[in-house]
Amino acid sequence: MSDKPLILYVDNEPGNQLVFKQMLSQEYKVLATSSMEETLALLAKEQVAVVLADQRMPDGTGAELLARVRAEHPDVVRMLATSYSDLDSVIDAVNQGHIYHYFRKPLVAEEVKRVLKQSIRFVDRRRQLTLTMSGVERALHGVIQVSPDGRIVFVNQAASATLGYTRQELHDLYLFDLDMSLKAADFKQHFQRIRVAGTMGEETHMRRRSGAPLPVYLISTHVRDTRRELLQCTVLDLSEQKAAEAEVRRLNGELEERVRQRTSDLEQALASVNQWERELERAQEMALLGSYWLNLQTGESRWSTGLRRILGVADGDEDLPPLSDMVLPEDRHLLSESLPDVGPGCHASFSQSYRMVRPDGEVRYIQDRA
Numbered sequence: 001m002s003d004k005p006l007i008l009y010v011d012n013e014p015g016n017q018l019v020f021k022q023m024l025s026q027e028y029k030v031l032a033t034s035s036m037e038e039t040l041a042l043l044a045k046e047q048v049a050v051v052l053a054d055q056r057m058p059d060g061t062g063a064e065l066l067a068r069v070r071a072e073h074p075d076v077v078r079m080l081a082t083s084y085s086d087l088d089s090v091i092d093a094v095n096q097g098h099i100y101h102y103f104r105k106p107l108v109a110e111e112v113k114r115v116l117k118q119s120i121r122f123v124d125r126r127r128q129l130t131l132t133m134s135g136v137e138r139a140l141h142g143v144i145q146v147s148p149d150g151r152i153v154f155v156n157q158a159a160s161a162t163l164g165y166t167r168q169e170l171h172d173l174y175l176f177d178l179d180m181s182l183k184a185a186d187f188k189q190h191f192q193r194i195r196v197a198g199t200m201g202e203e204t205h206m207r208r209r210s211g212a213p214l215p216v217y218l219i220s221t222h223v224r225d226t227r228r229e230l231l232q233c234t235v236l237d238l239s240e241q242k243a244a245e246a247e248v249r250r251l252n253g254e255l256e257e258r259v260r261q262r263t264s265d266l267e268q269a270l271a272s273v274n275q276w277e278r279e280l281e282r283a284q285e286m287a288l289l290g291s292y293w294l295n296l297q298t299g300e301s302r303w304s305t306g307l308r309r310i311l312g313v314a315d316g317d318e319d320l321p322p323l324s325d326m327v328l329p330e331d332r333h334l335l336s337e338s339l340p341d342v343g344p345g346c347h348a349s350f351s352q353s354y355r356m357v358r359p360d361g362e363v364r365y366i367q368d369r370a
Helices: 014-024 036-043 062-072 087-097 109-130 157-163 167-171 184-197 239-287 305-311 329-342
Strands: 006-010 029-033 050-054 077-082 101-104 142-146 152-155 199-207 213-224 229-237 292-294 301-303 351-357 363-369
Touching (some): 006 036, 014 029, 029 036, 036 050, 036 062, 050 109, 062 077, 077 109, 101 109, 142 157, 157 167, 184 199, 184 213, 213 239, 301 305, 305 363
Parallel strands (some): 006 029, 050 077
Antiparallel strands (some): 199 213, 213 229, 292 301
């Protein structure tokens, strides 16, 4: 049996799955799925440490999947992979799936390895706290024991350091003095709920000695021996996780602002181009000027509104005759003699005068600069 942490990668592109496995196979056991249904089935039978899901899936979105994972497997660390422009997906994943991290695609190996290493450490610490035995002085995280009336009767060194109090100061307090979501009048009911459930975990804020709120995940376990009963509360500092979530929100805000500014710039540029085109059309109409674009290799051409007006061709007519067919037969040699000098691969120009015949038979004298 492998002792490597199990990473589950969700992506419906086989090529992406292969690259991800090759990237991490030395450090982790890596499995890959391609749909929400397949992922949830695997989570039900495997001890998965981290799920990294692509936002685009055939039967849902990454944000929807991570919300399901949070509800059904809350101990699994959840991460999302998405693109710069996919702002809504990141917002949904933060709000619904409480993701640990999101990656911009394409994935960068160094970033993935660094974040996975951090997340695995986070998972290990949380599992260790859940299994911490009552009264373990050397626990890596804060342990607080509370009597049925809420008085703190024991704290370890980690709890003292995390909250900024001395042990004696904490022994003079009640749990509801620290837990900012818990009121003194509600503590007996709170104790009874944990007694019935055995163990409860929740996110809350604890008041540090400085008065500043500290985000924590608080695991409360009912402990009983022959003489007394206690609540053993294990405190997991969520400051780094909350800072990461705040950073995700900040990056989302910056990205939204950049998209908004770029969209505004493009709209202004398009408005300017449209204005220039309108002014050019008006100038050509006033000066009896027109313009055309001719591909010498394919014969394809496009005519401006001004040229259509000069040659008597309707503005909506897409069935355009070749320009050379409208040149008066005795003047066609003038045009053909000029064209070879500006053939493909050549950067040159010509200026030629000739006559053209409109569909209504009227002859127009043309000065052509190309």
